[in-house]
Amino acid sequence: MALKLLVRTRSGGECELEAKDGLTVMEIIRDAGFDEVFAICGGSCSCGTCHVLVAESWFAKVGPPGMEEGYLLESARHRARTSRLACQIRMTSELHGLQVTIAPEE
Amino acid sequence: MLKNAWYVAGWANEVVQGKPVGRTFLNEPVVLFRQADGSPVALSDLCPHRFAPLHRGKQRGDVIQCGYHGLEFDATGRCVRNPHGKEPPSHAAVRRYPMIERHDLLWIWMGDQTKADMSLIPNQLSFITDHSLAHNRLYLHAKANYLLMVDNLMDVSHALYLHAGSLTQEKMREDYEPEVKLIDGVTTMIIRHRNIQPPPFWASAFPKGTTTLDRQERSWGYAPSIVIHETAYSQPGQPPHTEGGASARGVHLYTPETDSTTHYFYSLSRDYHRDSPEVQERIQREIHRIFSMEDLPMIEAQQRNIGDRDLMSMRPALIPSDRASVLMRRHLASLIAKENAAHG
Numbered sequence: 236m237a238l239k240l241l242v243r244t245r246s247g248g249e250c251e252l253e254a255k256d257g258l259t260v261m262e263i264i265r266d267a268g269f270d271e272v273f274a275i276c277g278g279s280c281s282c283g284t285c286h287v288l289v290a291e292s293w294f295a296k297v298g299p300p301g302m303e304e305g306y307l308l309e310s311a312r313h314r315a316r317t318s319r320l321a322c323q324i325r326m327t328s329e330l331h332g333l334q335v336t337i338a339p340e341e
Numbered sequence: 342m343l344k345n346a347w348y349v350a351g352w353a354n355e356v357v358q359g360k361p362v363g364r365t366f367l368n369e370p371v372v373l374f375r376q377a378d379g380s381p382v383a384l385s386d387l388c389p390h391r392f393a394p395l396h397r398g399k400q401r402g403d404v405i406q407c408g409y410h411g412l413e414f415d416a417t418g419r420c421v422r423n424p425h426g427k428e429p430p431s432h433a434a435v436r437r438y439p440m441i442e443r444h445d446l447l448w449i450w451m452g453d454q455t456k457a458d459m460s461l462i463p464n465q466l467s468f469i470t471d472h473s474l475a476h477n478r479l480y481l482h483a484k485a486n487y488l489l490m491v492d493n494l495m496d497v498s499h500a501l502y503l504h505a506g507s508l509t510q511e512k513m514r515e516d517y518e519p520e521v522k523l524i525d526g527v528t529t530m531i532i533r534h535r536n537i538q539p540p541p542f543w544a545s546a547f548p549k550g551t552t553t554l555d556r557q558e559r560s561w562g563y564a565p566s567i568v569i570h571e572t573a574y575s576q577p578g579q580p581p582h583t584e585g586g587a588s589a590r591g592v593h594l595y596t597p598e599t600d601s602t603t604h605y606f607y608s609l610s611r612d613y614h615r616d617s618p619e620v621q622e623r624i625q626r627e628i629h630r631i632f633s634m635e636d637l638p639m640i641e642a643q644q645r646n647i648g649d650r651d652l653m654s655m656r657p658a659l660i661p662s663d664r665a666s667v668l669m670r671r672h673l674a675s676l677i678a679k680e681n682a683a684h685g
């Protein structure tokens with residue numbers, strides 16, 4: 236089954252992306268050609284630039300950030316309760332239909 | 342740059358009574374002088390008359406006399422004498438910057454005076470004047486933005502390559518796994534190695550023929566730009582700071598001079614060969630050589646490449662060893678953003 240990821244971009248547009256099982260949300264958004272999720276460290280949880288806000292209804296399933304992720308999110312200007320780094324969310328069938336918003340630029 | 346913070350203006354012994362010193366901090370020229378009672382003073386270096394540098398004047402008692410036309414200013418910055426007229430104009434005052442002396446250092450507060458809080462100076466710095474240790478100190482002027490200097494210390498993996506002949510052994514490149522945390526605004530790092538031969542800088546700390554030691558390196562990054570960094574070698578299987586080991590803790594105190602130059606104050610405190618003048622002198626030469634011949638040329642070249650661009654805007658290809666420097670920069674950026682927002 237093809238998984239789906241719903242992304243709201245910085246300009247407010249909504250996109251439905253095909254999400255391959257096992258890829259991270261960062262990889263899916265980046266591979267779809269979005270420049271906004273910079274992910275300058277290539278997804279190694281080292282830069283904090285792939286900041287996304289998970290939709291409230293999905294946050295319990297996605298879960299809170301890990302420790303290292305938390306350090307990077309601490310200083311994120313637009314940090315919110317449902318903030319995560321996209322490179323740390325891996326797609327599974329459980330997350331089919333996941334909705335995220337790309338956080339405003341730092 | 343963060344204005345509401347204490348920055349190092351100099352070593353305490355660099356400012357002597359009767360001899361004003363001129364230095365620029367965060368793009369602002371400052372004159373430092375010491376009053377008769379020993380207390381250090383920092384005023385704007387611009388004489389309000391025609392903006393000549395006050396540090397080129399004379400100190401007369403507790404007053405600075407401008408070398409150009411003789412106007413005099415006291416330690417509060419008030420103009421107390423105008424030799425050419427009656428009253429000095431009321432706006433002929435210079436700004437006074439809060440200044441305190443602690444840990445043999447002079448600290449200056451460049452921002453809102455009402456926020457100057459002595460307790461913000463990290464207590465961990467007390468090792469600088471610890472009498473049970475031996476100390477080496479130096480000052481360097483770097484032609485690079487202060488953040489590039491901070492990056493240099495927050496990512497000590499550079500020592501594996503840049504200081505390959507002095508501070509590290511090749512074997513340390515294997516399994517290089519720093520643990521980085523951000524706790525209460527301090528970015529910390531710890532890394533351990535086992536069975537390392539002491540590198541050239543450390544060889545003299547151990548008996549000849551020592552080929553295997555354990556090694557622990559730790560650092561603490563305090564906003565805006567202070568990094569404490571410690572290296573501790575110990576006997577195999579032993580924890581750091583035990584019998585048969587040797588350690589040294591250094592502090593790198595960076596104060597921005599301008600957007601592209603930095604004052605670099607450094608102190609290294611060691612627990613081995615404390616009473617040896619030869620070791621003292623050798624360390625002094627070596628740290629001066631390593632910093633000025635290995636670190637500074639590389640960082641200054643980086644600065645020329647980057648210019649006045651913001652590093653992150655250039656999308657650097659960051660890697661996991663950048664974590665500590667990224668966290669330090671991000672934390673500082675959030676403090677600066679808060680300060681600017683409050684300022685309105």
